[in-house]
Amino acid sequence: MNNPITSKGAHALPKDIRKALTADKKAHAAWKSLTLLARNEWICWTISVKTPKTRKEHTERLITELKQGKRRPCCWMGCVHRADKTLSASQLFLLKKKRDDAQPQTQKATQEKTRQRQSKKQRS
Ligand SMILES: [Zn+2]
Numbered sequence: 811m812n813n814p815i816t817s818k819g820a821h822a823l824p825k826d827i828r829k830a831l832t833a834d835k836k837a838h839a840a841w842k843s844l845t846l847l848a849r850n851e852w853i854c855w856t857i858s859v860k861t862p863k864t865r866k867e868h869t870e871r872l873i874t875e876l877k878q879g880k881r882r883p884c885c886w887m888g889c890v891h892r893a894d895k896t897l898s899a900s901q902l903f904l905l906k907k908k909r910d911d912a913q914p915q916t917q918k919a920t921q922e923k924t925r926q927r928q929s930k931k932q933r934s
Contacts, residue, residue: 819850820891827856830869840876848881854891855883 831838841849856868875883887904890897897905 819846819853820889820893821850821853821857823849823853824857826865827853827869827872830873834873834877837873837876840879844881850889850892851882851886852876854889855886 831841844852852872856872857865859865859868872883887901888898890901890905
């Protein structure tokens with residue numbers, strides 16, 4: 811391996827995480843001791859967030875938890891982006907649930923808009 815901090819796996823190591831790791835000697839050492847797959851899980855967990863704020867929080871937690879000796883992110887369904895591995899039943903279930911959770915909200919919003927439009931029409 812030319813660069814021990816990079817990860818093979820589905821995800822490349824993003825710059826911000828690399829920066830955080832290299833800034834902390836102990837975390838960096840822990841990171842280097844992880845398997846490539848474990849690193850991939852951490853990267854996936856850190857970047858699978860919706861906002862930059864959460865990403866920052868995850869990056870900070872990564873550093874803290876590496877120093878606590880954690881090898882993998884906890885409460886994490888696992889990377890679903892790996893091409894070398896098929897998804898497990900629980901991963902599929904969680905992904906489907908995520909989609910289902912997101913959908914009713916958009917439907918509700920559309921219904922709400924339609925209702926507002928209709929009530930406007932009735933008033934005029
Ligand atoms: Zn992933």
